[in-house]
Amino acid sequence: MTVHHFQPQQYVNTLGQHPPVLHISSGDTVVTSTVDARGWDHKGEAAAARGNPMTGPFYVEGAMPGDTLEVALESLVPNREWGWTRNALALNVVDPHIAAVLHPSEIVRWTVDVANGLAFLENPTPGLANLKLPLRPFLGCFGVAPGMGQSISTATSGEYGGNMDYRELIAGVTVYFPVLTEGALFHLGDGHATQGDGEIVGTGIEISLDVRFTVRLRKGKTIGWPRGESDTHVFCIGNSRPLDQALQHATTEMLAMLQEDYSLTATEASLLLGQTVEYDIANVYNPAYSIACKLPKELLATL
Amino acid sequence: MTVHHFQPQQYVNTLGQHPPVLHISSGDTVVTSTVDARGWDHKGEAAAARGNPMTGPFYVEGAMPGDTLEVALESLVPNREWGWTRNALALNVVDPHIAAVLHPSEIVRWTVDVANGLAFLENPTPGLANLKLPLRPFLGCFGVAPGMGQSISTATSGEYGGNMDYRELIAGVTVYFPVLTEGALFHLGDGHATQGDGEIVGTGIEISLDVRFTVRLRKGKTIGWPRGESDTHVFCIGNSRPLDQALQHATTEMLAMLQEDYSLTATEASLLLGQTVEYDIANVYNPAYSIACKLPKELLATL
Amino acid sequence: MTVHHFQPQQYVNTLGQHPPVLHISSGDTVVTSTVDARGWDHKGEAAAARGNPMTGPFYVEGAMPGDTLEVALESLVPNREWGWTRNALALNVVDPHIAAVLHPSEIVRWTVDVANGLAFLENPTPGLANLKLPLRPFLGCFGVAPGMGQSISTATSGEYGGNMDYRELIAGVTVYFPVLTEGALFHLGDGHATQGDGEIVGTGIEISLDVRFTVRLRKGKTIGWPRGESDTHVFCIGNSRPLDQALQHATTEMLAMLQEDYSLTATEASLLLGQTVEYDIANVYNPAYSIACKLPKELLATL
Amino acid sequence: MTVHHFQPQQYVNTLGQHPPVLHISSGDTVVTSTVDARGWDHKGEAAAARGNPMTGPFYVEGAMPGDTLEVALESLVPNREWGWTRNALALNVVDPHIAAVLHPSEIVRWTVDVANGLAFLENPTPGLANLKLPLRPFLGCFGVAPGMGQSISTATSGEYGGNMDYRELIAGVTVYFPVLTEGALFHLGDGHATQGDGEIVGTGIEISLDVRFTVRLRKGKTIGWPRGESDTHVFCIGNSRPLDQALQHATTEMLAMLQEDYSLTATEASLLLGQTVEYDIANVYNPAYSIACKLPKELLATL
Known part of the structure; x- marks a missing residue:
């Protein structure tokens, strides 16, 4: 039940x-931080290479393929006062004839006011001058090492988790990953201050985070896809392309659960x-799309 | 502003x-009824051929292609005390290896207790003995005649609406359809007492309904796909396969709106x-899938 | 065994x-003509409304749902000296970032030299100055009336055939359609002088044709999707979106065959x-895509 | 222009x-062998772990990201007298209701008669007693290391090549891969004695091969996806799911070429x-599907 304070020096x-950055045990808590999707840290300085650099991996003692790794997300707090998004719909979420006329996407900055829990555009045009969005920080990309000795880009996702960009994975939620390699090798990063369904401009409000999480190992419990539990729901996540197949994976996992x-x-x-059943379209932008299949806990409690 | 009481004699x-069953004018209200997806009426008797038989069509005076037909769903009330569902996940919503082992789908009956607003299985197995679901009646299939002289099965959907099986289309919601033919030719049917996202067993709780709706013609307002407004959201619906394309249509329409x-x-x-943005997977079962692209009205009000 | 010479007066x-334009019997031959996809006839004059106007329908005496209609395509000859194509790749056959930079598609004219069996651009730019393509005329859109009283746009396709734009459906090929309505109601049109796989600029070389075909009724033979036979292959066609589902339909039909x-x-x-197995991507442009699943007859003959 | 005789000791x-098994230079030839998809070697003995074990990687001196690696497949000869296939259609290539009734797939053995160039079932049932297929050996899985330090399962494919299972990649064909990491790191394996389009039972006739290939480095030539040239065609391969996206990648690459x-x-x-244009459906079974976009060289020569 150790609390580890881990300051990352490098990212993957x-x-x-x-090579693991830290060995931890089931029940341990880690207090650490993540840089944003472009590798910019809490000072806005380039601390890592672009493309969802990860803090970690953390080696969980005793974790072996066939086990499940439980990760309780206890605290996810933006640690700087601005984030950024793209400003044009992803070309794959609109009809092709519209994709052909959308202007090229650019990066715009948002003020992230943690004290008041709000985000707003730094330089809004008139139509969005009054837009203020409640903060809802979550981790865009996290998970365990994929199996068979693979190392896979943080651009995408799979059974092991990865870049799911699912806006419900906020503090208070517990996520379960299938352990696919010795030590599980848990990675995390790509914080978003908030985001809509689907990550349809290709980003949330990208930001660096202070993170606190606790892991628990479920020896001998085998799952096929990431599962989770929030205050209100249990859910299973399927990651694939097209959406139809992501939905099949998520529904199949829910059936098993x-x-x-x-x-x-x-x-x-x-x-x-x-x-x-309820479905969330987590992301419809990354190489693998993500869909969550959900049920209300209140409903399950009545059974 | 006439209120028409229309008792259907036949269905399509x-x-x-x-041929229209009734000519109505912008502002008129229609009080009528629908049979269920198999053509069973309020007495449980076969009143129409299977496959989402429709009440209508209603000819709206003055409606021409390029206009928009507004349909305010004012009341949707089950008019008998039981409904039915299938009891196995649709083969296309699970991974193929699971599809290969799911038992064949059968029809099961549910008690629909309108007075108490609840539905429950008539003969539940132990695991669902305590399951009670709140009623949330909606129209599964409704819309206008498609353009170019087409007549298209009520199994599917398109720009004209149709079998969208979207569980948010409850009483209190206003839906907008593009007028694609003279008189608009509005049809309605396929009531569901409730349903999850996606209609993933291929049915909601199928039931006959008493319906009250009011039409208004928006001359010269042209839309591409069904739009709507609920107490909390505005939304646009895209109907197509695969989900990816349904989402493109819905997002494109929202962008236009x-x-x-x-x-x-x-x-x-x-x-x-x-x-x-918020997305709902309305149905992932019919020949054309349906996705709704939504925004909260409260958010839009702040702009 | 009558030979009908039918001069179309109107198109659908x-x-x-x-209403059928002609009643014919099993074994009868029809000599007729088709206008091009925009309704331009052998003189290049507008004879019908745009959007694949059809010659027909022909009512086949005795045809009932559950039967199969055999259509032997005996002669397909362009009856004018020019055709037209679009000149930009369809937006859905390239990556979205390329779709965003392709110029808008325009119509260009090709000379169709029937005597020499060649097509070439009327006003080629230097890179295509020497391009000469062998003619290979086929019917882009033909089939029977869909079931359940439907009337469906000639833009799309289904179990009944329709706008499959499959370049192997040339003279000499026999095609089989499931009869879905009394009299079968056979329609034909949308001739192409030649075309690549997939109809990826959205057209073949669109042209009006002189056509000769013979129908035979296979009473009590029930099929699910169009089937066919050429000099070298037997094949089954699946029509749907996405390609994955079109391929599933075609393969399922081949398995049944x-x-x-x-x-x-x-x-x-x-x-x-x-x-x-061999697959052809017949079209990847229309609302429903088409894939053919093929086997060599020579191979089947050895079994 | 060295000819390397390389006897693999281990596989990945x-x-x-x-770690490279051999350093080679542009112009060098390698004579080596591959084990089959389950790791069985020329003696039928288990020499490697299941799942497309690869011979290699070969480090090409001077290769850097942004270059292109040309691989001329000079000889691909089965080095044992039997291969194996599965015996049921993959569940994803048939309609779901058929998937639900197909029997579980089993492994069956085929005699591979290299002297006579034929393959036939070892224990055929009566319907296939006379089936003799011409050998057409090709490499199912080969390519370079993916970029960004990734290591990706040989079950799938991407820009780097991989498990494309494209039956046209026979001896005599030259394939071009984008170099994505220093030294290119070329791997090869997963030989098939023959196969239909799409690898729709999940295998070709899986077999170990003797292989001879020559590499050439195209410094500064940058491509996006595998390209190639056969006796008759040039082609580009797109690898992704669904088929629609694989086709988009292949067509985009052809446009660039x-x-x-x-x-x-x-x-x-x-x-x-x-x-x-001509399209081949290379595989519709692996996690990423593969489509080839082709043009006849004879046609290109006339331009």
């Missing part, structure tokens, strides 16, 4: 077979999901 | 060029959508 | 429930298809 | 940052491709 741009953890038959799970 | 299984109705530039609309 | 822009017509087991058909 | 199951190597304008390339 793949989730994979990197209901059978394993809630002792429902496949028919019962189908009847329940058919009339109550 | 395409949205298209059928923000430019036309809220005077935002494409860049402003992009910045706003990027950090605040 | 949907495949569907139109091998079981029904060649008495193979599912395992035998799988083993054979796995090591010998 | 990712394309990535492995026609502009760079044939000095065509985008309009000229569009006009040419529109009426003459």
Whole structure:
């Protein structure tokens, strides 16, 4: 139950077979920080190479393929006063004839007012002069090392997690990852101050974060895709392209979860999901898209 | 501003060029009823052929291609005490290896208790013995006749609306359809007592409804896809396969709406959508899937 | 075995429930003509509305849902000396960032030299000054009326055939359509002088044709999707979006054909298809894409 | 211009940052061998771990990101007398309702008669008793290390090549890969004695090979996706899911190639491709599907 204060010195741009920066044990807490998607740190200085540089990996003692790694996100706080987004819809989220006329995307800066919990454009045009968005910081890219000795770019995602850009992965949420390699090798980064569904301009409000999380190892518990639990929902995430396949993965994992953890038959799970399931489109921008399949905990509690 | 009480005598299984059952004017209200997806009426008797039989079409005086038809859904009330669903996940929403082991889907009955606003299985297995779902009745299939003299099965959907199976289209919501043929030719049916996102067992709780709606004609207002407004959101619906294209259509329509109705530039609309958009997966079962692109009205009011 | 000489007076822009222009019998031959995709006839005059106007429909005596209509394409000859194409890749066949920079598509004219069997640009730029393409005329859009009383735009395709734009459907080929409505209601049009795979500029060399075909009714033979036979191959066509689903439909139909017509087991058909199947991407432009699943007749003859 | 005779001692199951097994120079030839997809060697003995074990990587002196690696496949000869395939269609190439009834896939053995150039089932059922297929050996998985320090499973493919399972990559073909890391790091394996389009049972006739290839470095020539040249065609390969995106990548690369190597304008390339392009569905089974966009060399020679 140690609390580790870890100050990253270097970052990696793949989730994979990197030398661990720290060995931790099930139950340990880590207090650390992440730089933003372009490698800019809390001072706005370039501290890492572009492309979702990761803090970590953290080696979890005893973790072996077939286990599950539980990560409780306890605190995610922007540690500087500005973030940035792109300013044009991604070409793949609009009809091709519109993609052909959208102006090239540029980077714009947002003020991130942590004290008041708000973000707003630094230099808004008149139409957005009054826009103030509540902060809702989350981790865009985190997860374990993929299996089979792979090291995969933090641009994408898979069974191991990665760049899911799912805006519900805020502080207070617990995420479960399948352990695919010895030590699990947990990485994290790509903080967003807030974001809409789908990351449809290709970014949230990108920002560096102070992070506190606690890991727990579920020995012998095997899952297929990231799962999680928030105050209100349980969920499973599928990562793939196209959206249709991401949805298939997420739904298949939810079906398994209901059978394993809630002792429902496949028919019962189908009847329940058919009339109550909720889906979130986490991202529809990255090489692999992400969809979350959700159920309200309140509903499950009544069963 | 006439209120028409219309008792359907026959039903149609395409949205298209059928002789109108009634001529109505902009501002008129229609009180009528719909049979369920299999044609069973309020008595549970077969009143129409299977496959989403429609009440209508209603000819709206003066409606011409290029106009928009506004349909305010004022009341949607189940008019019998039971509905039905399928009981297995649709084969296309799970991974193929799971599809290969799911049992064949069967029809099961649910009690629909309108007085108490609840639905529950008539003969639940133990795992769902306590399941009680709040009623949230909506129209699964409705819209105008498609253009170019087409008549298209009520199994699918398009720019004209149709079988969108979007669970947010409840009483209190106003839906806008592009008028594609003279008189608009509005059809409605396929009531659901409730449903989850995506209609992933291939049905909501299918039921016959008593319906009250009011039409208004927006002369000269041209839209590309169904739009709507609820208590909390404005939204645009895209209907296509795969999900990726449905999302492109919905997002493109939202971009157009923000430019036309809220005077935002494409860049402003992009910045706003990027950090605040919400998507609903309306259905991922029909020949054309449906996705809604949404924004909170409260947010738009601050601009 | 009558030979009907039919001169079309009017055209339709949907495949569907139109009054037949002629009643014909199994074994009959029809000699007729088609206008091009914009309705321009053999004189280059506007004879019909844009959007793949169809000659027909022809009512086949005795045809009922569940039967199969065999159509032997005996002669397809351009009846004027020029055609036209678009001149830019369709936005959906290139990466979105390229779609954003392609110039708008324009119409260009090609000389169609039937005597010498060649097509070439009327006003080529230097890079294509020497381009001469062999003519290979085929029907872009033809098929029977869809079922359930539908009338569907000739822009798209389905189980009934329609706008498949498959460049192998040349004279000498026999195509089989599932009969979905009484009389089958066969329509034809949208001739192309030649075309690449996929119709990736959105057109072949669009041209009006003189056509001769013979129909035969296969009573009680039921198929799911268009099938066909050329000098060298048998094939099945799937029409849908995305390509993945079109391929699923085509492969499923081929599996059924091998079981029904060649008495193979599912395992035998799988083993054979796995090591010998050929796919053509017929079109990747229309609302429904088309893929053909093929096997060489020579191979099948050895079994 | 050295000829290296390289006998592999170990194999890798990712394309990535492995210690090179040999340093070679532009112009060098390598004579080596590959084991089959399950790691079985020329004696049928397990020599490597399952999952497309690779021979290599070969470090090409002087190769740097931004260059192109040319690989001339000079000889690909099966080095044992049997191979194996699966015997059921992959669940993703048929409609879901068929997927649900296909029997589980099993491994079956084929005799590979190199002397006579034929393959046939060892224990055929009656329907395939006479099936003899001509050998057409090719490499299923080969390519360079992906960029950014990644190591990616040989199950999939990308810009770097990988598991494309494209049956046209036979001896006599030259393939071009973008160099993405210092030394290029060329890997090869996963030989197939023959295969249909799409690898739709999930395998070709899997077999170990004797291989001879020659590399040439094209300094400063930058390409985006694998390109190639056979006796009859030039081609570009796109690897992604769904098929629609693989086709977009392949077509985009072909457009670039026609502009760079044939000095065509985008309009000229569009006009040419529109009426003459050919597509092959290389595989529709792996995590990333592969499509080749082709043009006949004879046609290009006339320009």
